[in-house]
Amino acid sequence: MATVRRFEDLVMFKRARELTKAVYVSLTNCRDNGFRDQIQRASVSIVSNIAEGFESGTKSEFLNYLYIAKASAGEVRAQLYIAFDIGYLNIETFKHLNMSAEECSRLIASFIKKLKSGGMSGMQFKRETQRDLAGEMMRDAGYVRLPNGQVVEKKD
Numbered sequence: 752m753a754t755v756r757r758f759e760d761l762v763m764f765k766r767a768r769e770l771t772k773a774v775y776v777s778l779t780n781c782r783d784n785g786f787r788d789q790i791q792r793a794s795v796s797i798v799s800n801i802a803e804g805f806e807s808g809t810k811s812e813f814l815n816y817l818y819i820a821k822a823s824a825g826e827v828r829a830q831l832y833i834a835f836d837i838g839y840l841n842i843e844t845f846k847h848l849n850m851s852a853e854e855c856s857r858l859i860a861s862f863i864k865k866l867k868s869g870g871m872s873g874m875q876f877k878r879e880t881q882r883d884l885a886g887e888m889m890r891d892a893g894y895v896r897l898p899n900g901q902v903v904e905k906k907d
Contacts, residue, residue, distance in 0.1 A: 758805035763858035767797040767820070770851045774827065777844050778834070786839070790830040796823035797855055810866065817863050824856040 758764050771794040781787040797820045804816025835845040
């Protein structure tokens with residue numbers, strides 16, 4: 752499995768982004784500003800927490816943000832039921848958005864499970880490997896660098 756280098760490459764981010772757009776489009780004409788604002792903020796929270804967690808640098812922080820993103824997906828689902836019950840959404844739109852929110856929850860849960868079982872610690876703990884070519888050449892030629900920085904011929 753290839754290493755993901757950008758949060759934009761994560762399937763869960765892509766699906767959460769699609770959900771957010773669909774929520775905004777579906778409730779454009781909703782005149783209940785408080786309700787519309789709340790469900791939109793909850794959907795944005797899913798996307799934002801995935802991105803923020805990915806960029807946080809540590810596995811434990813990433814997991815924390817993913818749990819928040821998953822909770823926000825649950826909040827969106829709860830609000831979708833309310834939107835349907837009070838007539839803000841028709842059944843087709845409700846089903847589509849709810850299915851999308853459930854997919855986001857499943858993808859996040861699956862990623863959490865894999866992240867918890869993996870050995871990755873996060874970019875903060877990734878060791879940069881850099882070859883010391885000059886040092887290798889000196890050793891090959893029979894020289895060593897002393898702790899004080901002085902280069903001397905290695906004695907056999």
